[in-house]
Amino acid sequence: MALSNDNRIGRHAILLLLSEDSVGQLKKLEQSNWKGCTGKVGSMEAHKVVAAIETAAKKNGIIQSNVYRESHALYHAIIEALHGVTRGQVQLGSVLRTVGLSFAILRGNPYDSELEGDWIAVSLYGTIGAPVKGSEHETIGLGINHI
Known part of the structure; x- marks a missing residue:
């Protein structure tokens, strides 16, 4: 059940x-x-950030929208x-506060054993701050969940 060094999903995300x-990189x-x-x-609304990422994941075939556990894992x-x-x-x-973020979504199995199944990672990078130009700073976040 060891994590494969080449397949660290958070690092790759x-x-x-x-x-x-x-x-x-995607190829x-x-x-x-x-x-x-x-x-x-x-x-300025967290639910819009969530919606944009969920929409991208569904449009790009990373998750199946009709399988609840996949949407649930992505949400977390x-x-x-x-x-x-x-x-x-x-x-x-x-x-x-407002954010301007780039995101990456990645799905795969980071373990040596295929029995461990797929995991999903979301990485965010950009700016956060008051809704006044020039009043922001850099920020980064990473989330990983099993599917």
């Missing part, structure tokens, strides 16, 4: 997110039967990543 060549990961995508979202990975971005308080507009 962050590298995909920060890569200058995300298309090339390499897909050769290992992993699925992924990248995107961007900006909002998103919320965990948002905890990192918001420093533990998943609040944005209600406390006058």
Whole structure:
């Protein structure tokens, strides 16, 4: 049940997110039967961030929308990543904060044994701050959940 060094899903999700060549990075990961995508979202409302990431995951075939456990696993990975971005308080507009984020979603099996099944990782990177241009700073978050 050891984690494979080459398949650390969180590491790959962050590298995909920060890569200058995300298309090339995705092609390499897909050769290992992993699925992924990248995107961007900006909002003062956390539910809009969640919705954008869920929509991207469904559109890109990373999760099946008619399988509850897949949507549920993705939701928990998103919320965990948002905890990192918001420093533990998943609040944005209600406390006058806004985010501008890039995201990466990655699905695959990070273990040596195929019996462990798929996991999903969501990585977020961008800015957070008051809704005034120039009043933001960098932020990053990572969430990982089993499917």
